[in-house]
Amino acid sequence: xxxxxxxxxxxxxGDGIDSTGKIFAQALSRAGRHVFxxxxxxxxxxxxxxxxxxxxxxxxxxxxxxxxxxxxxxTERTIHENEDELHEDSVIIYDGERSxxxxxxxxxxxxxxxxxxxxxxxxxxxxxxxxxxxxxxxCEVTGFPIENLDESLEKRFGDKGEAIVENNKEAAxxxxxxxxxxxxxxxxxxxxxxEDYVLLNGDEAIGMGAIAAGCRFYSGYPITPATDVMExxxxxxxxxxxxxxQAEDELSAINMALGAARAxxxxxxxxxxxxxxxxxxxxxxxxxxxxxxxxxxVMRSGPSTGMPTKQEQxxxxxxxxxxxxxxxxxxxxxxxxxxxxxxxxEAFNLAEKYQTPVFLVSDLxxxxxEQTFSPDTFDMDEVEIDRGKVVDEDExxxxxxxxxxxxxxxxxxxxxxxxxxxxxxxxxxxxxGLEHDELGRRTEDTDVRIEQVDKRQRKVExxxxxxxxxYREFGDPDAxxxxxxxxxxEGALRxxxxxxxxxxxxxxxxxxxxIFPRPDLSEEIEAAEDVIVVECNATGxxxxxxxxxxxxxxxxxxxxxxxxxxxxxxxxEIKQTLDTPAEATQ
Amino acid sequence: MxxxxxxxxxxxxxxxxxCPGCGDFGTMNGMMKALAETGNDPDNTFIVAxxxxxxxxxxxxxxxxxHGVHGRALPVGIGVKMANPDLEVxxxxxxxxxxxxxxxxxxxxxxxxxxxxxxxxxxxxxxLTKGQAxxxxxxxxxxxxxxxxxxxxxxxxxxxxxASGATFIAQSxxxxxxxxxxxxxxxxxxxxxxxVNVYSPCVTFNxxxxxxxxxxxxxxxxxxxxxxxxxxxxxxxxxESDKEYMGVLYQDEDSVPFEEREGVEGSMxxxxxxxxxxxxxxxxxFY
Numbered sequence: 106x107x108x109x110x111x112x113x114x115x116x117x118x119g120d121g122i123d124s125t126g127k128i129f130a131q132a133l134s135r136a137g138r139h140v141f142x143x144x145x146x147x148x149x150x151x152x153x154x155x156x157x158x159x160x161x162x163x164x165x166x167x168x169x170x171x172x173x174x175x176x177x178x179x180t181e182r183t184i185h186e187n188e189d190e191l192h193e194d195s196v197i198i199y200d201g202e203r204s205x206x207x208x209x210x211x212x213x214x215x216x217x218x219x220x221x222x223x224x225x226x227x228x229x230x231x232x233x234x235x236x237x238x239x240x241x242x243x244c245e246v247t248g249f250p251i252e253n254l255d256e257s258l259e260k261r262f263g264d265k266g267e268a269i270v271e272n273n274k275e276a277a278x279x280x281x282x283x284x285x286x287x288x289x290x291x292x293x294x295x296x297x298x299x300e301d302y303v304l305l306n307g308d309e310a311i312g313m314g315a316i317a318a319g320c321r322f323y324s325g326y327p328i329t330p331a332t333d334v335m336e337x338x339x340x341x342x343x344x345x346x347x348x349x350x351q352a353e354d355e356l357s358a359i360n361m362a363l364g365a366a367r368a369x370x371x372x373x374x375x376x377x378x379x380x381x382x383x384x385x386x387x388x389x390x391x392x393x394x395x396x397x398x399x400x401x402x403v404m405r406s407g408p409s410t411g412m413p414t415k416q417e418q419x420x421x422x423x424x425x426x427x428x429x430x431x432x433x434x435x436x437x438x439x440x441x442x443x444x445x446x447x448x449x450x451e452a453f454n455l456a457e458k459y460q461t462p463v464f465l466v467s468d469l470x471x472x473x474x475e476q477t478f479s480p481d482t483f484d485m486d487e488v489e490i491d492r493g494k495v496v497d498e499d500e501x502x503x504x505x506x507x508x509x510x511x512x513x514x515x516x517x518x519x520x521x522x523x524x525x526x527x528x529x530x531x532x533x534x535x536x537x538g539l540e541h542d543e544l545g546r547r548t549e550d551t552d553v554r555i556e557q558v559d560k561r562q563r564k565v566e567x568x569x570x571x572x573x574x575x576y577r578e579f580g581d582p583d584a585x586x587x588x589x590x591x592x593x594x595e596g597a598l599r600x601x602x603x604x605x606x607x608x609x610x611x612x613x614x615x616x617x618x619x620i621f622p623r624p625d626l627s628e629e630i631e632a633a634e635d636v637i638v639v640e641c642n643a644t645g646x647x648x649x650x651x652x653x654x655x656x657x658x659x660x661x662x663x664x665x666x667x668x669x670x671x672x673x674x675x676x677x678e679i680k681q682t683l684d685t686p687a688e689a690t691q
Numbered sequence: 692m693x694x695x696x697x698x699x700x701x702x703x704x705x706x707x708x709x710c711p712g713c714g715d716f717g718t719m720n721g722m723m724k725a726l727a728e729t730g731n732d733p734d735n736t737f738i739v740a741x742x743x744x745x746x747x748x749x750x751x752x753x754x755x756x757x758h759g760v761h762g763r764a765l766p767v768g769i770g771v772k773m774a775n776p777d778l779e780v781x782x783x784x785x786x787x788x789x790x791x792x793x794x795x796x797x798x799x800x801x802x803x804x805x806x807x808x809x810x811x812x813x814x815x816x817x818x819l820t821k822g823q824a825x826x827x828x829x830x831x832x833x834x835x836x837x838x839x840x841x842x843x844x845x846x847x848x849x850x851x852x853x854a855s856g857a858t859f860i861a862q863s864x865x866x867x868x869x870x871x872x873x874x875x876x877x878x879x880x881x882x883x884x885x886x887v888n889v890y891s892p893c894v895t896f897n898x899x900x901x902x903x904x905x906x907x908x909x910x911x912x913x914x915x916x917x918x919x920x921x922x923x924x925x926x927x928x929x930x931e932s933d934k935e936y937m938g939v940l941y942q943d944e945d946s947v948p949f950e951e952r953e954g955v956e957g958s959m960x961x962x963x964x965x966x967x968x969x970x971x972x973x974x975x976x977f978y
Contacts, residue, residue: 135978303977313973319962322774324766345967348773348955353799357766360759364770367757368737368778369960372770390760483974485966508704526960527755527771527778533733535703535749537758546705546750547758 108162110247110295111172114239115156115186116179118149125236126157127475128257129243130304133161134477136253137298141166141596142475143669145186148329148413154182163296166476167441167596168672174293175246177239181209191215196291198242200235218246218288225279230272237273241280248294251281303480307445307471307593308375310483311401312337314449315373317488320399321347322365322372324358326380329413330472331403334375355380359387359400366396367536369495369526371453375401375465378420379410385427388462390538392432392561395514395522397456397463397493399449404468406667415667416469418592421646424464425621431558433565435459436620438466440577440595442476443483448618450488455572458493459521459564466620468641470593470669496523498530505531512543516556520563565622574619576626584611586683587633589626589659591617591647593669594639600672605679612679620647623654630655637662637682641669698727701736703753709744714891714902717865718812719748721889722781725808725875726754731779739768741784741793744819745812745891748783762793765800765809772805775958776950779879780807787817790826790846797848801855801884806948808878811848812865812891815900822896832899848888849929849940853922858883858946860925861939864905865891870913870937877939883946890935905935912938920944 114126123144130140138161145156158173160166173190176183178199184191191197193214199206201219211217220242222235229238237258244251258273305313312334315323323342325335339349347370352358358374365372376384381402391398404420406412424436435455439448445467456463496504504512504523513534515522522543525532536545542553568574577595580588580602590598595616602612613633617623630636630651636659638648643665652659662678664670701723709715726736733754740749742761749756755778759767768782789797789811800809815832817823824834824841827848831840852860859881863874871889878885890905917938918924925941928934 301978303974305977309977316973317966317970319967321959321962322770324770341973343954344969346956347959348950348953350769350773352766353795356763357796357799360763360766361770361773363759364739364757364767364772365774365959366770367755367767368771368774369958370774371959371962372774387760387763394757394759480971480974480978485970485974488966488970490962490964526958527737527775528735528958530734533736533754535738535754535756535758537749538760539758546703547747 108164109160109166109170110162110174110293111158111160111170112175112243112247113156113158113173113187114177114179114236115145115154115183117152118147118155119151120179121236122155122157124261125240126159128254128261129240130159130475131257131260132253133159134302134304135256136249137300137302138163138295139165139302140304140475140477141169143169144473146414154180154186156183156186163298168600169669170673171671175243177243181206184209184211188212194292196246198239198246218242218284220280220283222280225283226276229276229279234273234276237276238280241277242284244277245281245284246291246293248291250297251277253297300479302477304475304477305442306333306473306475307442307467308333308403309337310442310445311375311449311465311467312341313483314446315453316342316345317485318371318450318453319490320371320373320453321345322362322370323347323374324350324352324361325374325376326352326355326358328377328380330405330469331375331377331380331401333472334401334403355383356386359384362398363387363391363396366398367527371457373399373401375403377403377405378407378423381420381423381427388428389430389432391462392434393538394536395460395561397460399452399456399463399465401465401467403472404466412667414469416641416669417665417667418468418641419646420466421620424466425650433461433561434621435461435463435568436466437463438592438618438620439471440592440616440618442471442474443478444618445471446483454489454491455568458491459568460493460524461564466592468593494521494523496525501525501529501531506544510534510544513545514541514543514557514560516543516560519567520560521567569622574622574624576624577616577618578614579616580614581611582613584613585634586610586612587629587636588612588614588639588679589617589636589651590614590639591620592640594641597670597672597675598639601675601679604673604676608680610680610683625654626651627655635660635683637679639670639675641665696727696732698723701726701733701752701754703751705750707747707751709747710895712894713744714814714865714893715745715748715812717868717871718810718889718891719751720868721863721865721871721875722783722810723752724872725879726779726781728876729779729879735777736779736781737771739764739771739780739782741788743785743788743817745783745785746788762788763796764788765793765796768807769800769803769805772807773950773955775960776806776955777958781810781879782807783810783812786811786813786815786825786827790848794826794846798851798855801852801857801886803949804858804883804946805950806883808875808885808887810875810878810887810889813888814891814893814897815845816893816897818893818896829899847929852886853926853929853941857886857941858943859885859939860929860941861887862935862937863887863889864909864937865889866902866906867937870911874938881942881946883943883948908935909937910934912936912940
């Protein structure tokens with residue numbers, strides 16, 4: 106486990122919790138510390154309880170843990186909500202002068218640090234800066250040089266003028282001095298390094314990956330937690346000749362994206378579970394019209410409206426099987442925030458090479474996690490674009506039938522037909538969601554039907570031969586215990602492995618980003634004594650898939666309370682699972 | 692675009708399976724004429740068709756085309772045009788496709804005002820499913836699923852369009868070949884969303900809204916002093932329940948298409964072989 110520090114600010118929605126947390130996270134990032142953030146939040150604009158949590162270390166951090174060292178509590182409820190994570194060395198910073206915080210009881214042996222946040226903020230120029238006073242206080246407690254905060258404050262408040270920036274810097278120092286004078290030294294000592302990191306979340310990584318991959322058209326409908334993808338691309342994709350359109354609903358969003366893709370643009374839509382339900386209507390059309398389209402599902406707790414601001418990996422079956430009839434498709438699930446970028450790039454290439462829908466499946470945990478990376482992680486020179494079998498006017502003759510008609514659904518040996526963008530001379534053709542012939546014209550001819558179904562299906566086989574749908578491997582390759590997971594659990598499991606190792610448990614961990622087509626894990630499973638599949642859902646959807654693949658029972662760790670997996674919790678769970686005879690868990 | 696395009700160039704070699712006498716034959720001929728007369732050719736034209744008898748039009752015409760999901764033709768058309776404004780986009784469907792299952796998209800396509808035309812073959816019946824009430828069926832129109840009539844007033848699509856901020860609203864009639872082609876042509880030429888509702892009678896399942904009915908009822912706006920630039924006049928005519936008008940009811944001559952207002956300049960199809968120049972700046976933003 107890294108030498109980490111866990112910090113949080115909590116209060117009511119509308120208290121500026123997110124922006125304050127982000128200022129601190131950015132300051133840490135710029136000071137060369139790694140950061141992994143998370144949010145406790147509710148689907149409301151004001152009130153309730155919300156928190157922004159920062160785990161930071163000089164070494165990489167890949168997960169959240171159940172431990173809180175420094176807590177800035179703007180409300181009493183914030184303390185109660187985090188009671189289980191506090192310990193005897195925890196420090197709780199709050200404003201004891203506020204009428205609502207008079208009778209605050211600090212749990213256990215944690216240190217109560219009363220700081221008159223509001224009064225000090227007023228002294229610095231306005232009560233609105235009370236969160237920044239708290240940041241200054243936190244800098245003092247953690248031994249984090251306050252100068253690091255200045256740059257973040259400039260970034261956050263720069264457009265409001267120099268006076269506002271200076272007032273905020275002053276507010277931070279008032280918090281710092283107050284703690285210095287009233288409380289003296291604390292044990293925490295946050296090192297800084299010369300590294301310079303970038304800080305971004307999974308939705309932003311997907312949006313950036315899309316632009317890098319040449320996506321020029323995005324249509325979507327706002328929905329938590331996918332809206333950040335749309336907000337990221339709005340304005341930015343314009344700089345590269347593209348456009349974001351906010352559609353009237355998800356039915357429209359996916360059909361607009363489909364239209365743009367027919368016109369030759371790399372196009373994408375992103376949504377979450379309820380939106381995927383609506384879009385399902387169009388999956389079949391995307392596949393049978395052989396239109397390259399990236400459909401991103403940033404999963405949240407379902408079913409129905411479920412828990413919009415909570416984590417779940419419950420849409421695997423939906424993306425794998427959604428829609429009536431049978432269609433070829435790809436399902437790709439990035440396993441980290443940085444992989445959200447690279448898998449998005451890959452999704453666009455797969456979509457165009459095989460002219461199919463590609464489901465890019467992310468989740469709330471990655472969408473709300475801001476994580477530090479070396480900027481080289483996103484080396485744009487490494488981005489490769491493969492547009493597949495696009496034919497221009499010089500090549501089109503090859504693909505015309507004896508009557509000079511373009512064969513948009515030519516039953517090629519590899520299943521992939523030529524593609525002519527509208528505007529290409531002699532390329533005019535239709536396509537339809539009805540079964541069609543090689544010219545795209547409706548048919549119910551049984552032989553043609555079989556030819557077209559087989560042709561579409563062959564694309565999957567071609568992809569299996571041409572692509573490298575492999576897993577990411579961690580831990581001890583010779584261990585008898587095999588843990589398999591998909592999507593965002595990779596970080597928590599990697600750190601969990603370290604904890605297990607300290608306790609003498611050797612584990613081989615396979616993190617699988619390709620859900621379909623997926624790697625064949627038969628040999629790995631055969632070589633293991635215990636196989637555990639970890640995922641954030643109640644029924645074990647990926648476990649079902651894996652069991653189906655190998656026809657062998659696996660043990661499962663499932664979680665469905667709305668909270669993502671945590672490293673230490675997972676370590677315990679895995680130990681318990683291993684200590685229980687397999688039969689007893691069935 | 693070549694100048695010697697004939698309207699038959701837009702015809703495919705598939706023979707329509709519409710019932711003999713169906714209004715859709717005339718509607719389609721007018722669309723092909725309008726496209727040819729506005730200087731388009733099949734290789735720069737994109738037709739989007741809905742589902743229903745009308746939806747078969749994509750198969751019978753020759754151009755780039757997509758026949759999609761029931762009710763979603765308009766969003767597809769918007770996507771095509773946004774991604775490549777150089778294409779001529781024409782969307783076509785029926786009254787069920789446009790005003791029932793796709794009614795939500797209709798309202799928003801109207802207010803979005805993308806430069807395309809939308810030709811609705813309105814026969815006031817569901818024909819392909821063999822005769823059920825459509826959103827434009829009369830209140831007392833008896834069908835297999837509405838033995839006493841739908842018992843609800845028909846949708847007034849032109850009023851919906853006007854209320855949604857339409858910049859072009861027209862009514863046409865499939866059997867008046869010349870006027871129909873002229874009206875669709877005006878919709879194609881309009882800078883924005885050119886909406887044409889076409890009375891396109893179903894000879895098999897609708898024995899009320901027949902050719903005879905429309906011939907008697909229709910008043911050609913060209914024979915009146917109607918001023919299509921006057922929104923109030925348009926409103927009055929659209930809300931008159933006992934008259935059927937033919938012609939351009941409303942046109943905003945100052946209309947600027949959505950894609951132009953949004954600054955879309957050309958086709959989005961061409962992209963570089965790798966990440967675009969300046970992409971590393973996107974990473975640096977996250978410092």
